[in-house]
Amino acid sequence: MWKLEARPEPSAFWRIASPLLALVLTVILGVLLFLALGKDPVKGLQVFFWEPIRSAYALGELVVKATPLLLIALGLALCFRSNVWNIGAEGQYVMGAVFAAGVALLADKTSGAWFFIPVLLAGVVGGMCWAAITAWLRDRFHANEILVSLMLVYVAIMVLGFLVYGPWKDPLGYNFPQSKTFEAATQVPRLFKGSRVNIGVLLALAGVAAMWVFLFRTRTGWAQQISGLAPAAARYAGFSSRRAIWLALLVSGACAGLAGALEVAGPIGQLTPYVPVGYGFAAIIVAFVGRLHPVGMVFSAILMSMFYIGGELAQSRLGLPKSLTGVFQGLLLFCLLACDVLMNYRLRLAPVRAKAGA
């Protein structure tokens, strides 16, 4: 009979192996899923795991989608490590996009090429403001940040809807609910010709380095995580839990807001009701699959980006619904949660109980 036995301390091997095993299980379940849907599983897997890395252009698209996921996940990892459960990154992302669009719409034909900088800064401010509401309610009234931040997502989407259906609707846009296309000056500079990859990816990678240094090499970053690991120890040491809440939420709001700004001032180029595509929620999975570690999240962001692209390709090539993306994301997260059991427990064959009186 197999049984789970607690390990004296978490296994370092399974810390790394668990996400990989989860990926393998996800692929196996994916094969079964394709079979059940009557599709060729090889083709299905090709769409998800080969097509997105087949060409330079495809790789570029992979990076375009991985960038916002990584940026948002960086902020969320700080939150989760600080025991602050910000589930509303999607809302902070939307408000970042809204603030950025507000500034971008001020640009005209004469604006200089530097104009994208205030646009991005506006996005950062927008995300921070939205996260600050959650931080203030939690700090002042002990409101549950999970519920508050989640509900604010829907408020943010309503605000976006109000703007694009109302005051910011393009008068020349045939009554479509969208703002006018931003001026070229607001466009975030691209890195290569013929690819949509822009400097956002550099910002995200800089964020990875900064987050790593902050978390593992500064006292502030270390203190920040204590309230997540052992709240009583944080209080004993004199680290303020209020400060931890504000810092975590403001940083993660800023990251999500920046991601939103990069998106509207980059690939999208205008404000539309289709800005929210679930990056804020997918980034939660990115954060956990990446072990809340800045470097780990680079890989998980790329993986999650593959699922996004694969889902779209599955729709056009295999005639499968786009929601397959969500199914794969969910499968991965659940497999990971299951595999994580192996980190704290080992599976072993239970010894047969020695016969009494032998």
Added chain:
Amino acid sequence: MNQNSYSGLPSDEFSSSARPSNTALLELRNISKRYPAVLANDRVSLQVMPGQIHAILGENGAGKSTLMKIIYGAVQPDQGDIRFDGKPVHIRNPQQARALGISMVFQHFSLFDTLSVAQNVWLGLDKSLSLAEVSRHIRDKAAAYGLDLEPDRPVHTLSVGEMQRVEIIRALLCEPRLLILDEPTSVLTPQAVDKLFAVLRQLVAEGCSILYISHKLHEIRALCTHCTVLRGGKVTGECDPREQSNASLSQMMIGSEPAALVHSERTPGQLVLDVSQLSLTSPDPFGTRLSAVDVQVHAGEIVGIAGVSGNGQRELLYALSGEDTRAASDSIRLGGLAVGKQGPLQRRALGLHFVPDERLGRGAVPSLSLAHNLLLTRSEAVSGSGWINMSALSVQAQAIIAKYQVKAGGPQAPAQSLSGGNLQKFIVGREVDAKPKLLIVSQPTWGLDVGAAAQIRAALVALRDAGCAVLVVSEELDELFELCDRMHVMAQGCLSPSLARSQATVEKIGSWMSGLWSDTETRVS
């Protein structure tokens, strides 16, 4: 009195089973239990005779609790067999143990604060009885054993001693033939201990057997007729404790006797901590309200605070450490400065260091390495701009590990991988090493083995001798008598006047623990 004189007084149950008293009530043969990191019991054999008070003596971590849980069916052994009444039994769960007539009173109570005594007892019984019947049974049992207890009182209004009575009555209502008590006196005043012993002796006279787990030698010698000593999961000796001395028992328990502390009379230096008229309501509805607490600690003296825990020690320590900053600013003065409103960081900067009683989770972060745990209270390895120098941190941790003989896998070992004693050595080492002006220590040796306890006490005395002011809050009277120059007693949120060690006696401190000090005012210093 020896064990035969007890078994000569059979109860109804025993005369009906008409069993000769030379058959063991409970017999364990070669019981082994392995946990992932440790062999908790290694071929332990044990016999409990009818009407015997059988002590299980051992340090923390010797495997006493595991063995008792095996007898009570809460843990399954890997090997070995159990006989009850001479018949082999396989105890799968506590229900089955109770059906056999085995009851257990745990060290930590499992009572619901918001329910009444009778409701709590009722929860553990089968539901054939009505609540009124249960209340009647409780009154009957309470009267039969002189345990004063009112069934309708809500549990949160009870003292710790009364809560233990609830647990004992709950166990007695099962009409046990074997009662297991796990460190029952750790929360009791000396007077309450005497009362408990009277109850236990009465039970034994009625034919019940008792397994009494403790590491307090004098109690075992006073109460028990037979003793099995465990060390490192093995039986290292069996004896009649009444024929042994404390020294010989402790030698069996730890293998050697720790050196006694040397005290020298000294004149204390200048005032370091001055708490005056500190009153504070507790944020916890079941907490204790501090009222007009006065305490002074001078450089170069150890002041102790005795008392049963739950009498305001927790609240006082929160207020002193700065974790609770609601106190009036000038009610707490540190080196002359009013610090009542300052947090732990500012107070630490003024030289106040604190060792809390909760080691894992408060004094140390369980999942972090020892080196990282230094950063909770120490900042030598942190540069002015907040940058952590990892190698300096590691060196600093290694120095503390070496100096305080902490058994650990090195500076990178996570705090949770250390035993309680070694972690406490590390935490005390971390705070002592900071060269504090005032060190506050709560339960310095709670749950520690004798060797580690002696080492920590020696470190505190050395710190005092180096001119530091030390405040020790402890439940262990022996420890306070050993360490302190002066003592206070805490009861119901009030603090007694101070008493020099030379004037303190166990009886006096014991009666003060019930709050009765108003008639005997003995101010010193």
